[in-house]
Amino acid sequence: MKEMWKKYKRQIQITGGICLIAVLGIGGYVVANQDAAVQTQTEMKKETKSSDQKIAKNDAKDASSDSEKKMDTKQEAEKKTDTKSEKTAEKKDTIAKKSENSDNKNSVEKSDKKESVKAEKETGKTESSSKPEQKPSQPESKPEQNPSKPQTKPESKPEQKPSKPQHTHTWQEKTHTVNHPEVGHNEQYVIKEAWTETVTEDVYDPWDCCNVCGADCTADPGGHAYQHAIAGEGGGHHTEYYKTVTRTVEHPAEYGTRWVVDQPAWTETVSDGFFCSGCGTKK
Structure with a gap:
């Protein structure tokens, strides 16, 4: 009974140890899987954050490039308006200068005409005092010159660039x-x-040969010799080691x-x- 009890105790201890080892292994497996799941979740969060940051950077770059393009177009429009205003101002200045020059010329001509008329009148008076019979010479009236109108140059039209010839495809x-x-x-x-071949050959196969008739008496050499002795033919036999065998070989x-x-x-x-x-x- 004691021995049976001891065996039973040992079996209980062994099964308990196996159960503990199994429980510990399962618990470690579960913990390892949980750690792996937590790591994968954290990696997924990091990847989503990095992708969001990249998208935000790309959006900011696109917005800055759009604003720069708008600023460039505005500056080009302002430059065009400035150049147009400068050209119109230059044209006005040239027209004003030409009108001033023409006015100065007209005033100088008028003053020259007045002086010439005065001089002619004085000469006429002196001639009339010396020669009363002669009529005073009338001053020659010169046709007044119309003031020259300011010459306006035709506005220079912008040179039209030659239109590019239409491209014809050569396929x-x-x-x-x-x-x-x-x-x-x-x-x-x-x-x-x-094909079939017939082969005759000597094969090693020991057998007892009768000395009288040469027959194979391997099965019963004594009985075969007895038959020859009764007949008065003698007896005896010997051993042959080869047999001539004829066989067919299928190729x-x-x-x-x-x-x-x-x-x-x-x-x-x-x-x-x-x-x-x-x-x-x-x-």
């Missing part, structure tokens, strides 16, 4: 070659037909393998499409 086909290998199969053919047919071409190799030209040689557009 050219582009192709490439595809090399197709040959198609075939392996086929067996008969090198030598099957199977001999086959070989050769490659049979079902379709020979060929080259195919495949079209890639039509392209313009000037601009490269595809048709």
Whole structure:
């Protein structure tokens, strides 16, 4: 009974130890899986954050590039308006200068005419005092010159750039070659037909040979010799070690393998499409 109890205790201890080891292994496996899941979750969060930051950076870059483009277009428009205003101001200045020059010329001419008239009048008075019979010479009236109008130069129109000639497409086909290998199969053919051979040979096979008749008396050499002794023919036998045997040998047919071409190799030209040689557009 004691021995049975001890055995029972040992079995209980062994099963308890196995159960503890199994529980510890399962718990460690669960903890490891939980750690791996937590790590994967944290990595996913980090990846989403980095992707959001990249998207925000790209949006900021796009907004800055759009604002720079708008500023460039505004500056170009302002430059164009400034150049136009400068050209109109220069034209006005030139017209004013030309009108001033024409006015100065007209005033100088008028003053010269007045002085000439006065001088002619004085000379006429002196001549009348010396010669009363002669009539005073009337001053020659010169036609007044109309003031020259300011010459206005025609406004210079902006030079029109020659329009580019319309592009006419010249289409050219582009192709490439595809090399197709040959198609075939392996086929067996008969090198030598099957044939039967008759072979006669000496085979090592010891046997008892009768000295009287030469027969094979291996099965009962004594009885065979007794029969010859009764007949008065003598007796005895000896051992032969080889037998002449004739047998037939079946030789199977001999086959070989050769490659049979079902379709020979060929080259195919495949079209890639039509392209313009000037601009490269595809048709």
